[in-house]
Amino acid sequence: MRLGGPGHAVRSANDSAGHTSLKVVLPDSSELELPDGATGLDAAGAIGKRLAQDAVLVRANGQVQDLRLPLADGQRIEILTKRDAEDPDALAVLRHSTAHLLAEAVRRLYPGVKIAIGPPIENGFYYDFEFPEPISEDDLAKIEDEIRRELKEGRAWSREEVSAEEAIKRFEAEGEQYKVELVGSAEGPISFYTQGDFTDLCRGPHLQNSKPIKAVKLTGLAGAYWRGDERNTQLTRIYGTAFYSQEDLDQHLERLEEAKRRDHRRLGRQLDLFHFDEHSPGSPLWHPKGMVIWNALEDVRRRENGKRGYVEVKTPLIYDQALWVTSGHWEKFRENMFLIPLENEQLYAIKPMNCPGHMLLYGSELRSYRDLPLRYTEAAPLHRNELAGALHGLTRVRYVTQDDAHIFCTQEQIPAELDGCIDYLRYLYGLFGLEPRAEFSTRPDDKLGTDEEWDFSEAELEAALERNQIQYDVGAGEGSFYGPKIDLHVSDVLGRSWQLGTIQLDRQMPARFGLTYVGQDNVEHPVFVIHRALYGSFERFIAILVEHYGGAFPFWLAPVQVRILPVADDHREPARQIRDGLAGAGFRVDLDDRDETVGKRIRDAELEKIPKVIVYGDRESPERLSVRDRGGEQYEIGLVALVRDLAKLSA
RNA sequence: GCCGGAGUAGCUCAGUGGUAGAGCAACUCACUUGUAAUGAGUAGGCCGUGGGUUCGACUCCCACCUCCGGCUCCA
Numbered sequence: 001m002r003l004g005g006p007g008h009a010v011r012s013a014n015d016s017a018g019h020t021s022l023k024v025v026l027p028d029s030s031e032l033e034l035p036d037g038a039t040g041l042d043a044a045g046a047i048g049k050r051l052a053q054d055a056v057l058v059r060a061n062g063q064v065q066d067l068r069l070p071l072a073d074g075q076r077i078e079i080l081t082k083r084d085a086e087d088p089d090a091l092a093v094l095r096h097s098t099a100h101l102l103a104e105a106v107r108r109l110y111p112g113v114k115i116a117i118g119p120p121i122e123n124g125f126y127y128d129f130e131f132p133e134p135i136s137e138d139d140l141a142k143i144e145d146e147i148r149r150e151l152k153e154g155r156a157w158s159r160e161e162v163s164a165e166e167a168i169k170r171f172e173a174e175g176e177q178y179k180v181e182l183v184g185s186a187e188g189p190i191s192f193y194t195q196g197d198f199t200d201l202c203r204g205p206h207l208q209n210s211k212p213i214k215a216v217k218l219t220g221l222a223g224a225y226w227r228g229d230e231r232n233t234q235l236t237r238i239y240g241t242a243f244y245s246q247e248d249l250d251q252h253l254e255r256l257e258e259a260k261r262r263d264h265r266r267l268g269r270q271l272d273l274f275h276f277d278e279h280s281p282g283s284p285l286w287h288p289k290g291m292v293i294w295n296a297l298e299d300v301r302r303r304e305n306g307k308r309g310y311v312e313v314k315t316p317l318i319y320d321q322a323l324w325v326t327s328g329h330w331e332k333f334r335e336n337m338f339l340i341p342l343e344n345e346q347l348y349a350i351k352p353m354n355c356p357g358h359m360l361l362y363g364s365e366l367r368s369y370r371d372l373p374l375r376y377t378e379a380a381p382l383h384r385n386e387l388a389g390a391l392h393g394l395t396r397v398r399y400v401t402q403d404d405a406h407i408f409c410t411q412e413q414i415p416a417e418l419d420g421c422i423d424y425l426r427y428l429y430g431l432f433g434l435e436p437r438a439e440f441s442t443r444p445d446d447k448l449g450t451d452e453e454w455d456f457s458e459a460e461l462e463a464a465l466e467r468n469q470i471q472y473d474v475g476a477g478e479g480s481f482y483g484p485k486i487d488l489h490v491s492d493v494l495g496r497s498w499q500l501g502t503i504q505l506d507r508q509m510p511a512r513f514g515l516t517y518v519g520q521d522n523v524e525h526p527v528f529v530i531h532r533a534l535y536g537s538f539e540r541f542i543a544i545l546v547e548h549y550g551g552a553f554p555f556w557l558a559p560v561q562v563r564i565l566p567v568a569d570d571h572r573e574p575a576r577q578i579r580d581g582l583a584g585a586g587f588r589v590d591l592d593d594r595d596e597t598v599g600k601r602i603r604d605a606e607l608e609k610i611p612k613v614i615v616y617g618d619r620e621s622p623e624r625l626s627v628r629d630r631g632g633e634q635y636e637i638g639l640v641a642l643v644r645d646l647a648k649l650s651a
Numbered sequence: 652g653c654c655g656g657a658g659u660a661g662c663u664c665a666g667u668g669g670u671a672g673a674g675c676a677a678c679u680c681a682c683u684u685g686u687a688a689u690g691a692g693u694a695g696g697c698c699g700u701g702g703g704u705u706c707g708a709c710u711c712c713c714a715c716c717u718c719c720g721g722c723u724c725c726a
Contacts, residue, residue, distance in 0.1 A: 387653095597683095
């Protein structure tokens with residue numbers, strides 16, 4: 001989480017020389033007059049003693065600020081207290097302070113440990129350490145106890161500003177090399193926060209004291225590279241979370257449990273959609289019910305591609321090494337490719353992407369400007385030898401299927417084609433009620449091509465985002481090696497963000513393949529390629545859908561849409577006829593005539609999250625069916641009317 | 652690949668240096684069922700794989716495989 005630096009807010013009304021007071025605006029729009037140099041804490045004190053005691057943070061003009069820092073004239077301020085227990089900023093400051101308690105505890109328990117960095121994050125905080133001896137999860141309980149001891153004793157934070165030289169000298173004396181490095185790269189004033197006998201380099205803000213920290217839990221242990229770079233030493237990261245009350249922590253843990261019930265890996269097995277086998281790690285085995293969802297996505301893809309002027313192609317799965325050298329993958333992607341060394345033959349590789357095949361296809365003929373734009377689409381199986389530790393259910397697989405397309409177009413056609421992709425994206429994500437975040441990813445360090453070329457490509461994508469009024473974050477250096485990208489991200493049930501759709505503008509790969517078109521001027525021009533996958537991959541998209549719906553798919557996606565339950569033996573035959581009638585009308589319907597009670601079979605249908613259950617007994621007839629919706633709502637309807645209603649749900 | 656954890660019946664999980672357990676699912680029988688679990692019985696295990704220690708290993712040690720939580724990388 002990014003906390004606003006306090007440095008910017010320090011400027012007070014000095015420019016209006018001679019004034020010895022400043023005014024701030026409170027949330028109720030009333031004004032508060034304070035002596036010049038007054039801090040957030042002073043402001044709280046001026047309002048009430050109790051507020052000053054309870055204050056944890058001040059928000060000045062929307063920016064969080066440490067209570068100990070001076071306010072500026074004219075700022076709108078808001079004092080946050082433990083009563084703002086759900087405010088993200090109030091939680092962040094609590095957790096940040098708890099991270100410091102963790103560091104203090106670890107330093108006391110493990111002499112010789114080096115401390116690195118410990119920020120608040122989405123649902124808690126972490127702190128990175130270099131331990132002299134490795135620790136294990138069993139150690140967490142001991143550390144947690146030590147934090148509780150600190151809380152019982154009570155801690156108060158004090159803040160001081162020092163020069164960079166002084167800070168470096170101090171950390172060098174303590175042998176804290178990571179802190180020395182951090183000071184070296186710090187911007188703005190260097191500040192220290194001290195609680196007990198523990199002093200840490202920190203920008204803040206922090207609590208006044210540890211009283212508001214009512215619940216702490218250390219949640220995990222992991223390796224993490226210093227500064228996120230795998231060439232650096234791997235530190236030990238301790239994760240934890242903290243709350244203003246025990247109830248909030250309990251609620252948080254409950255939500256986690258609830259989220260786990262929606263996990264696509266769990267539901268995948270429960271709903272009989274897919275599974276994994278250790279004989280092919282990272283490669284799902286799709287069950288019939290999973291394929292229903294897959295094919296529903298395929299149907300949408302084919303239908304919309306057809307409407308939007310795409311043409312379907314099919315290209316080889318394996319290519320020789322020379323092709324991959326031309327495409328640039330041999331240099332940039334080799335370690336992620338499955339190679340096929342054949343006896344007495346060239347080295348082949350299974351494709352991790354469709355692009356090179358589509359390049360060959362485009363290059364197989366002389367192309368005219370009249371042919372463009374040419375939109376090739378192919379959802380072929382791709383294989384990427386992902387690092388073993390990176391595999392993750394359906395969200396990160398080795399056998400992946402993109403809803404891929406490559407749009408070959410002229411430079412002038414780029415804006416319209418990008419707009420077309422964005423419109424398509426909007427349609428698709430809207431269909432499922434997904435609300436993705438857009439990220440604009442720019443040139444990476446290992447890019448192909450010149451900065452001038454990238455300036456152009458990046459400008460085209462950014463202009464498309466602006467034109468379509470899409471809010472986006474910038475992923476500096478996150479682009480593909482051949483071009484910048486617009487990526488769509490959606491979070492899974494446990495808050496992990498996954499990239500789904502992507503739109504990439506590429507002039508490198510067509511150039512490497514010598515691809516051109518003949519213009520109206522009878523001169524060959526370089527052709528541009530837009531790589532785009534809108535679901536991203538079927539696998540990941542289905543994972544997100546399973547969690548998005550919690551397995552309760554809308555009628556049109558549900559693997560089994562209707563289940564018929566005959567009450568007793570005599571009802572089996574008429575129930576079969578109802579089933580056949582609905583199946584004939586094109587619905588996915590099955591019959592549960594097991595020798596179980598109706599109650600039991602209803603329960604099973606609910607657990608399978610089947611949208612419609614029809615109980616058929618003495619009271620029913622084709623003119624009068626008893627339908628139970630998923631969740632328990634019941635109504636009566638004739639077969640003909642039911643077919644009509646269900647057809648509407650399928651559209 | 653790296654750090655930490657875990658692999659026991661189809662699934663969810665107990666167990667421990669001395670004969671391998673439960674619930675659900677499966678199968679059989681009875682019940683003929685009315686909107687979230689009818690009852691009884693039966694069967695089901697190279698306790699992830701390979702080595703080692705031991706009179707004896709599911710249990711202790713080592714290596715590997717797979718999965719889980721992170722890191723890095725990525726659709």
